[in-house]
Amino acid sequence: MERNKGKDKLKEIVVISGKGGTGKTSLVASFAALAKNAVFADCDVDAADLHLILKPEIKETHDFSGGKKASIITEKCIDCGKCEQICVFDAVVASGQKKYKINSSSCEGCGVCVHFCPVAAINFEPAVNGQWFLSDTRFGPMVHAKLGIGEENSGKLVSLIRKEAKKIAEQKNKDFLIIDGSPGIGCPVIASITAADFVLVVTEPTMSGEHDLARVVKLAEHFKVPVAVCINKYDINQQIADRIKKNSENSNVPVLGMIPYDNKVTQAQIKANAIVEFANGRLKESVELVWQKTIEILNKKES
DSSP states (O other): OOOOSGGGSOEEEEEEESSTTSSHHHHHHHHHHHHSSEEEEEOOTTSOOTHHHHOOEEEEEEEEOOEEEEEEOTTTOOOOOHHHHHOTTOOEEEOTTOOEEEOTTTOOOOOHHHHHOTTOOEEEEEEOOEEEEEEEETTEEEEEEEEOTTOOOHHHHHHHHHHHHHHHHHHTTOSEEEEEEEESSSHHHHHHHTTOSEEEEEEOSSHHHHHHHHHHHHHHHHTTOOEEEEEETGGGSHHHHHHHHHHHHHTTOOEEEEEOOOTHHHHHHHTTOOHHHHOOHHHHHHHHHHHHHHHHHHHHHHO
16 A cells, blocks of 8 residues: 555654663653554664563564675585685684684675685575564564674664565554664664654763764764754753753754653563553653654654
8 A cells, every 4th residue: 555645654763872771772662652553673683672672472584694604615625725815804714634614703705715716615605694573562563683693784684674664664554663773873873764754862961971972963964864862861960961952952953852760661671561651750751752742843844
């Protein structure tokens, strides 16, 4: 079914942070509870944890291959040692009998050894770097993944997750695609935010939080994605929180909310609840306000 233009257009919201531990995933889980008609994607594939709150029921499991790995065909190998000489990653190792093999953990999949092997004795096959899942949650469909230990190419996996989540959202005529992005400014973050409708950066009033916020806001602005800020646990250092708010607004980056520190957040996590499911009063109201202002910005952008 094709989506109508205008107010029915799918809106893609990405929640990121300059550093880990700011409360990004807790906010995404509450957005999931508040959105009503949405699809969710956990694009923090290096350390995915949205599933701990949303408790997805996996419907489909797929392997993810982000590159290739080399392996020596023993019966064809003539023990010339060419592959060992040219491998800059020291992935080729020899035993005492000069029988060569390739350490898959060290192989970067560049393919140089394959190209230069004089007897074509090296296989170069797609490597399974992780898995991705299509699931159902109590709030709606979810796409998420698990990258293998020590595996790379997380940016490619993020792009795949976003693509699959968007496909489901369009098929099911959903209003929102809500993405839990990675912290920092690396490839997974870039893959999470490019061409999104809106980026919300969750920060905390600490020196490192303030520093990393500036970097990630600059990244979003570089890709011309509308960006705003949420200050979590603002009352643990009111002075820095006020400074972040002032500097953000002076830079034309709106601050959508200031969420207080509350141990109910931890209690909600223990019970695998979103904050707005578990808490009442000031904490719940402050999270709901951030969501309301997010919708207001999206509607204003659309009009």
